Amino acid sequence: MKKNKINLNKRRFIKTLGISFLSFPFLKGVRANYRPKVVIIGGGFGGGSCLSYLQKFSNQLDIFLVEKNKYYYTCPYSNSVVGGFRSLKDNKFSLNNLKYNDVKLIYNEVKFIDSEKKIIKFSNDEFLNYDWLVISPGIDFKWDDIEGYNIETNKNLPHGWDGADAKIILDKVNSLEDNSTILLSAPDYPYRCPPAPYERASLIAYNLKKRGMRFKIIILDSKDSFTKKKLFFKAWNELYPDSFEWISRSQGGKVIKLDYKNKSLITETGQKFKGEFINIIPNQKKKNLFLNDNDNDWLEVNPSTFELRNHKSVHAVGDCINAGDMPKSAFSANSQAKVCAENLKNIILDKEILNPVFFNTCYSFAAPNYVFSISSWYKVNKFDDKIVSLGTSESNINDNKLQRNIEVEHSKGWYQTITKEVFG
Amino acid sequence: MINLLTIPLFLCLLFFQKPVLSNSKDEINIKMIVNNCASCHLENNHSELIPSFFEKEREVFIKQMIDFQKINDDSIMHRITKVLNLDDIRALADYYYEKK
Numbered sequence: 001m002k003k004n005k006i007n008l009n010k011r012r013f014i015k016t017l018g019i020s021f022l023s024f025p026f027l028k029g030v031r032a033n034y035r036p037k038v039v040i041i042g043g044g045f046g047g048g049s050c051l052s053y054l055q056k057f058s059n060q061l062d063i064f065l066v067e068k069n070k071y072y073y074t075c076p077y078s079n080s081v082v083g084g085f086r087s088l089k090d091n092k093f094s095l096n097n098l099k100y101n102d103v104k105l106i107y108n109e110v111k112f113i114d115s116e117k118k119i120i121k122f123s124n125d126e127f128l129n130y131d132w133l134v135i136s137p138g139i140d141f142k143w144d145d146i147e148g149y150n151i152e153t154n155k156n157l158p159h160g161w162d163g164a165d166a167k168i169i170l171d172k173v174n175s176l177e178d179n180s181t182i183l184l185s186a187p188d189y190p191y192r193c194p195p196a197p198y199e200r201a202s203l204i205a206y207n208l209k210k211r212g213m214r215f216k217i218i219i220l221d222s223k224d225s226f227t228k229k230k231l232f233f234k235a236w237n238e239l240y241p242d243s244f245e246w247i248s249r250s251q252g253g254k255v256i257k258l259d260y261k262n263k264s265l266i267t268e269t270g271q272k273f274k275g276e277f278i279n280i281i282p283n284q285k286k287k288n289l290f291l292n293d294n295d296n297d298w299l300e301v302n303p304s305t306f307e308l309r310n311h312k313s314v315h316a317v318g319d320c321i322n323a324g325d326m327p328k329s330a331f332s333a334n335s336q337a338k339v340c341a342e343n344l345k346n347i348i349l350d351k352e353i354l355n356p357v358f359f360n361t362c363y364s365f366a367a368p369n370y371v372f373s374i375s376s377w378y379k380v381n382k383f384d385d386k387i388v389s390l391g392t393s394e395s396n397i398n399d400n401k402l403q404r405n406i407e408v409e410h411s412k413g414w415y416q417t418i419t420k421e422v423f424g
Numbered sequence: 425m426i427n428l429l430t431i432p433l434f435l436c437l438l439f440f441q442k443p444v445l446s447n448s449k450d451e452i453n454i455k456m457i458v459n460n461c462a463s464c465h466l467e468n469n470h471s472e473l474i475p476s477f478f479e480k481e482r483e484v485f486i487k488q489m490i491d492f493q494k495i496n497d498d499s500i501m502h503r504i505t506k507v508l509n510l511d512d513i514r515a516l517a518d519y520y521y522e523k524k
């Protein structure tokens with residue numbers, strides 16, 4: 001990130017003080033009626049869940065949430081939009097003012113955080129200070145990994161890894177003709193929602209099959225395996241026989257170049273694949289918001305409190321962190337945010353830090369009535385202070401149609417609950 | 425002297441030990457488990473597609489959790505309950521029953 005210098009513009013700083021009504025530096029024990037100021041950056045699954053849990057202590061804390069967008073489009077269920085059986089507006093949410101009437105919602109884009117001065121600077125040059133900060137700004141993309149693929153080409157070939165672009169991808173899929181070839185480039189670990197590239201491929205297939213098209217989907221993978229592989233393979237054989245080809249990294253699946261003009265992808269082994277529709281899901285890294293930070297791909301946290309290892313009083317949850325064995329998912333972000341909120345409150349109120357446990361489930365659709373899942377509990381390994389899985393387990397490979405349909409209900413139930421919890 | 429057989433036996437036990445969420449009653453505060461259950465089983469506003477835990481009788485809740493553990497069908501509730509011990513299940517039942 002560019003190293004910006006803070007220009008303490010007095011007028012703007014005072015204006016921000018105005019927004020934040022009580023913004024004196026936190027002096028523990030000095031003023032009995034002082035309310036510590038906690039700011040959360042990011043109103044998505046991690047930040048929103050943290051807000052929802054910290055809100056229970058709004059009588060003791062001044063709580064602020066900073067979000068750059070008024071509306072949030074969920075990534076979960078965005079592939080159903082691509083599949084043509086869900087409307088994008090069903091994935092659109094905003095933080096409900098009624099639910100959050102005792103916290104302050106600020107719609108502004110954070111330019112950078114100066115964790116030494118405990119100041120957040122916004123793109124419009126306003127400032128906000130904090131006593132404690134929680135960040136969950138999501139992910140950024142590694143634009144240099146595939147030659148010919150960058151922010152510019154992404155405008156015409158959107159990755160759709162942020163929820164809002166699902167409709168653009170749907171329109172492209174809808175415009176395909178009979179006998180089209182679809183190329184999907186799957187990223188290397190770690191990335192947001194490990195099963196989602198394969199769910200996307202499944203639901204593109206569903207869309208095309210429903211419209212009576214013949215098609216071929218070629219998944220060019222930067223990995224040698226992927227989560228729920230057996231379950232996906234079984235679903236593809238049952239629902240879309242002879243339509244899928246998966247090329248692993250060691251078979252030459254890693255894409256290194258996009259030839260945009262010729263609608264082709266070139267892989268590490270020099271093979272060239274041509275397709276009528278190309279969906280590249282790029283490699284990923286943290287979204288960097290700090291004035292001074294290292295070049296690590298992900299933020300390192302203490303897994304019991306989620307305080308950053310290299311920024312005091314700043315906590316981080318969600319996709320931006322290295323969460324050990326936990327995958328980057330909305331479910332994980334929600335689970336981490338609850339632990340973070342609980343133990344941050346304990347730090348601020350000088351109480352005992354509780355041992356955390358986490359849980360994650362990722363549901364995947366292969367068709368509207370065909371869902372399977374993977375799940376695990378997690379604990380902190382005391383020896384190396386890392387989050388470790390207690391063992392992942394998946395839906396039974398031999399589940400029948402009814403059981404796959406029951407998982408549809410579970411998935412919808414989870415989505416309804418988490419979106420109500422986060423957005424109100 | 426250590427019996428030579430005890431080492432592989434110990435390793436076997438370590439390897440085949442069933443993973444559990446809490447090794448002792450006080451290790452994990454029940455609130456931490458409840459918060460994870462709340463991803464689907466919220467106190468208010470939970471989805472109509474998912475049964476509420478807050479309406480169940482204590483004994484019914486305990487029996488259902490134990491049944492989920494026993495029926496090894498890879499269902500989501502089996503996968504969730506299999507790492508809970510009886511103390512966890514009882515503490516969860518108490519928590520939901522008190523909130524009833």
Ligand SMILES: Cc1cc2nc3c(=O)[nH]c(=O)nc-3n(C[C@H](O)[C@H](O)[C@H](O)COP(=O)(O)OP(=O)(O)OC[C@H]3O[C@@H](n4cnc5c(N)ncnc54)[C@H](O)[C@@H]3O)c2cc1C
Nearest residue numbers: 042044045046068075076110137138193318319329330331
């Ligand atoms: C196709 C797809 C399908 C998925 N399906 C599932 C699923 O079924 N289940 C599941 O559990 N997970 C799923 N996920 C993963 C899930 O969407 C993410 O893991 C989750 O959104 C992570 O939450 P987060 O809070 O880290 O980031 P986000 O939810 O992305 O939230 C980040 C927020 O920060 C805001 N922000 C960023 N920068 C700034 C800034 N500078 N200033 C102010 N605000 C800022 C953003 O506007 C955003 O609102 C899926 C992902 C994809 C791509």
